[in-house]
Amino acid sequence: MRRYLRFIAIVSLFAGAYFVYNIFYIQHPSIDFYHWKQSYSVPKDALLKPHYIKCIDIGYNGRDVEYRDTIFKTASNSKIVPVIYIDNRILSHVNARQLAQNIYQNIEKLSQSADFTYEKIEVDCDWTPSSREKYFAMLKELKIASKKKIEVTIRLHQIKYASKTGVPPADSGMLMYYNMSDFTSIDTKNYILDLDVAKRYHYNFDTYPLVLDLALPLYTQATIIRFSKVVGAIEGVNKDEFIKENFKHLSDNLYQVTKEHYLKGKLLYEGDRVRFDSVSISMLQEVIDTLKPIMKRPKKVVFFRWGNFESAEKKALEDLAKSF
């Protein structure tokens, strides 16, 4: 009996120690959000205001490089991470140093007019082997010009094939764990998140030199298929919008349009097919459970994007991050 009690006491001691360790010593990832719209109008008293705000969208219209700055209609958090989205195509039309300087000047102007400070700049660009040299050079120049930390978005294939794609000269990376399938393929099961596809890229995490945070999806979209071709997508659709009057449920997440109508401003014709892509908390949990053995615990889990969650989900999202 005494031995038994001693055993129980020891086990309890260890359990208690582990509990205390978990609570006080393990740094669980915090959560945050991306804001991705052209106009920032998050209410002042909103729950969980985003810190990762797309501030500049740099695109190419076939002739000129276009810089589109976000319009801040309300005040953001006082300290944010400005995110710069760069269309890969522009890299063959710009000088690296000039691009970096333009980016820095634009952010500085915005930070003054929108009254925010920043210590880090995040750059989102899906670079290719042919644009790599220019992109990496730009990142170096941006660091010199801004004297801030530089973070870059990293896609799964850039970790698996790091020796071919290169590792950007940045201080840290944000692993974008979504959109890993082919948007244009009609055979794609779920463009937002497909773990079967993602797992094919679970290599080289242990040797990847950049410290990574994790970006997870939190949105829905309806992918439109017409004449067996993906022709577009409608974001922010709810499942209950696929009503009987306008749709016929074919299978799983696939519907057929039975009556021409407008859905969230986009025209759907009779005969079109629509695939409802979404992501659930349980799917995200599965992602975390799959990543845990191969990826170092991130400091942050950032959800794409702000505006796609209900306040009730806040705890669920925090628990998700903590489970890493």
Place this chain on the structure above:
Amino acid sequence: MRFFKNIVIGIALLSVQAFSCAGGWGETYVKDEYYNFLDPSFVNIDPKSPLYDLSQNYGAHSNRWYHFKNDVEPAHNIEAWSEYFGSKMTKEEINKLFYDSAPIQEIYKKYKAKINDANFDTYINFLSLQMPFAIKNEGEKLPPNYNAIITEGIKLIGDTQDRFLKQRYLFLVMRLYHYYGEFSQELKLYEEYKSVITKGSIVDEWITALRAGAFERMDKMVEANMLYAKIFATHKVNPYLGYYDFKVTSDANWHAMLDRAANEDEKALLYFLRAMHWQNSGIKDLKSIAKIAPQSIWFDRLSYMVMQDLQNQRYTIMQEEYYKIKTDEIKKSYAEQIAAYKDILKAQKDPSFFTLYANLYLDMIDYKPLDNKRYKQLRAKASKKEQVYVALIGYLDMLNRTKNLKNQAKLATAIKPILSQLPEAQQQSLLRYSVLQIATLYPQGHAKRDILKLYTANGSSYYMPYYYGLWSLVNANADEFERYIKEKNRSFFEQKAYEYNMKNLQSGDIYKIAALLFMQDNDFKKANEYLAKLPKDSEASPYNPFNTFLSGNNRSGKKGEYTQKKFAKVMLELQQKIKAGSKDPMDHYLYATGLYNKSWFGSFPMSATLYRSVYLSFSPYESLPKSTDLSLAKKEYETALQYAHKKEFKAKIAYQLLKIDLANAFIAHVKKGEWAPHFGYLKEMKEVLQKDSNFNNNIKKYKKEYADTKYGKEVIKSCASFRFF
């Protein structure tokens, strides 16, 4: 045969690059694609207007803008003012007055006395007064005297007797309201004074556009869209606004617009404009128009746009199949679209000329037999001008049925009268299409099959300038090229192909090309023969191509002049000596050095190639340029090494062999689909070389064998590679 195959690959690759660099404005329909046997006049579209030039690049957008803002609008405005001034002002003077960059008050001083019109004086004053307000940037606040200007403008509308000026004041004030967001005021003013507007005038068009914009900004999209539809269909100076600004985003708005349409033709116009949006479907909306207004011009025009898009898709499939890109998905989609489109056309009870033509045309380019019943209907429907297209369908059918090359003469007889009646661009289309079909009558691997396809590869002269043509010959077979240029008695189509292929070449170029190709193939005898025919020698290389140096890739040392002729002569002499069995190591060494320096890697590459890219890259669709082949140079250096006695000379030869090993290491790397590393990335170069066992072994061997020679010591000291191995 390889000569022609390589050209086809080269030019086709260029074509893809040319098309693939199109940016995205999201416009669906391409007008000027590869084979185009459609004419905008079928559907009453003015071929000069780029409004319907909806190709997927920025150029179409800026062409459209430029055409209307810079050409059409000023021309109409000047015409209107010319009627106002009568003989007082010429059109050139009116153009100067209103469209010069200098302030209008300054220019007006020159013409004031001549015009001598107090009302016009007042107009000019107001025009300059409101000008700073008409150039307003977003976010700028109202200037302090804005209200005073508005008040002045409204007074002038009321007081002015002259109707011409009165409506222009109305436009100017409405525009001021518009720019400053006072849309309700703008529309109210319009209601008050709309009776002064001359229907169909340029001012009427400007004011209608302002009203449409005002409704749009007030979120009254039904009213806005109805006006945009009218603008697109009827306006002369700004119809493009109807294309850009027509937006429907809800069932309520769409149904309200259909209810407001005066008749079925207007409904058809609404469907047409809706279909123009890049995310919508021309075929689906065409089906809707077919139900309500199949005789409407908007049915035919949308059908025309759909045909353009289908042709463009077909061309994309052709291109991607050539590059062995998977096309199952796009072919499936294309087939569904064709089937849906043809169903709509076939369902027409009283088909128009274009409906009949489109149906038959699709059959022809899919190699289907001619539907004689429909063909008779087409002939009966065709106007005099359209008869040539009836003949064209008949010709395409004849072309499809031609299975024997001997019938080329019959085809030539049939095509000539059709060509003479077609516009230039369509003549080229028809010739290229005919040549493409004739090419397929030659068996696979036959030289003629490839040479005819050359002609069909890209008809746009912009993308086929002089140097691109030469670039594509870079890997050509010299003997085949020689046979081609000497051929007599070409058929009509082959002669056309030959003339086109050679048209950009200048006098002597054919000999130059032949000389370079023979230089590349190391046939220095033939190279010399052709070089002798050139009117003048090539520019000289300042570097001696028989020199080898440690630094500067042989581009250093005592400057001399070596023209291509001089170089080819010396190479022939060396070649002949070697063929005669020379055991002189210097002969082999100099010959090898000449071979090395005329290669991609050497100091005189342009002596033996038509084009040299600064990049060394490999594509699975084409071989590396012949100029990268150093195998003969290597063999000759090895022979020189074998015959050489003096160790210093051996060290020199062995170093050249090391350079060839380095070049081969890069080539092996490039063949794996990687870009060749360059001197900006020494780390990358080192990694590539370290992986190459041949280079690794030989560089170590060199150090071991030649470190005790003067030359070897200099090499090991100066050459960077030795620091890493």
